[in-house]
Amino acid sequence: MKWSFLPPEDGDRRYLAVNADEAEPGTFKDRMLIDFDPHILLEGIAICMHACRIDTAYIYIRGEYHAQAKTLQRAVDEAYEYNVFGKDSFLGKINSLAPHCYIHRGAGAYVCGEETALLESLEGKRGWPRIKPPFPAIAGAFARPTIINNVETIAMVGPIVQHGPDWFKSMGTQRPEDAPPTVPASFGPKLFGVSGHVNRPGVYEDELGIKLSTLIETHCGGMRNGKKFKAAIPGGIAMGILGTDQYDAVLDFDVGKKYNCLGLGTAGVIVMDQDTDMVAVTRNIIRFLAHESCGQCTPCREGTTWMYKTLSRIEAGDGTSKDLDLLLELAGSMGAMPGTTICGLADGANWAVRTILNKFRPDFEARVRKHRYVSLSTAGVR
Ligand SMILES: Cc1cc2nc3c(=O)[nH]c(=O)nc-3n(C[C@H](O)[C@H](O)[C@H](O)COP(=O)(O)O)c2cc1C
Ligand code: SF4
DSSP states (O other): OOGGGSOOOOSSOOEEEEEEOOOSTTOOHHHHHHHHOHHHHHHHHHHHHHHHTOOEEEEEEOTTOHHHHHHHHHHHHHHHHTTSSSTTOHHHHHHSOOOEEEEEEOOSOGGGGSHHHHHHHHTTSOOOOOOSSSOTTTSOGGGSOEEEEEHHHHHTHHHHHHHOHHHHHTSEEOOOTTOOTTSOOEESEEEEEEEESBSSOEEEEEETTEEHHHIIIIISOSBGGGOOEEEEESSSGGGOOBOGGGTTOEESTTHHHHHTSSOOTTOEEEEEETTOOHHHHHHHHHHHHHHHOOSOSHHHHHHHHHHHHHHHHHHTTOOBHHHHHHHHHHHHHHHSSTTSSSSTHHHHHHHHHHHHHHHTHHHHHTTSBOOSOOOSGGGTOO
16 A cells, blocks of 8 residues: 555656664564565565666664674675666566665664654654655655655565465454454464563564464463463553453454554564563653654653653652652643654653553552542543
8 A cells, every 4th residue: 555655657766765773672573584584575675666666775774783784785785696686687677677775774763763764864864753744655765755664564575476465365354344444454474573571582473363362372482480461562662551451462453442552563562470560661661762752842852751750750659649640641742632743752652651550550559659639540631
């Protein structure tokens, strides 16, 4: 669908930018693909360039991925050697383009994974997300039409072309028949990167729609040290949390609506056991997001900073019950009104704080001093 947004050709350059920034905590699936099968990515890039008539591709790789950048460069060199890319490219002979593929290394900013910040960084500027529209398909890198896709997305192109759409659709979950159009189908395989309190953390490939409990028990050898499951983040810290009663959550693209979190995100599942301190978890998430906020938008810059201060106070035992409602109010102001911030980082902070606090309120209440104050949380503050 994204590829179809490109405008008709005008004879000038169009770009593909592959997002290998992968800075989301708990996420390491793209790294595995690059480590163990870089050519599956390059094959997808070549097919995408052919399909969309693109002659220049950039792979924007996370600055800390030193070894992966080397592996990828070796693979790109091999692809040139075998005329996948370059002036004698075999696809170029069909479509009269000379496709080129370059690796661009980031400098370590999380926000550069956001697609328009990535483009700014690629152009050599400070990695600040851009106001949209225009969307990258219309005006992306160097103000030219640009497709931006994640490593895993592009790596799946070759297998789909090879085995066909029916093969892809034979995996995953169907859209329920009576569901509104906003409910997506979740076809295909998925890489689930599991970390945290399980016996065998790692990246596991299975169908979309696998239950969280199956993922933990079948692939990961169960909870570590025989402890009980307490919570899991479905995919990256900015997605909110699955609570103790959501152990059997179905992990597909509808996970957000069904279980009151933001979504599946990167499918980098972080599992937490019964001993996990949810106040510390929340403070740590917000510490990260406050540090990585680029500061362009007031709700994000100020909101993450104030939430971090408030959570630090609660964790240190100096918080009051009023602070819990303050947190919900701050979180709500960051994501409740779409369009008040330029990118999704602020909304991620909102979902993280709001869902952890709402699903684990007793953990927070046990840490604060009682305050003579009427709680706002029950009055529907988002
Ligand atoms: C703060 C922030 C950080 C992001 N980081 C990444 C990232 O590291 N890798 C990534 O592929 N997408 C990241 N994204 C999502 C991208 O903006 C974009 O949606 C994605 O690369 C599109 O890939 P897809 O269409 O293949 O799913 C991030 C988004 C935000 C708001
Ligand atoms: S939401 Fe935050 S990270 Fe995103 S552009 Fe605004 S200030 Fe920067």
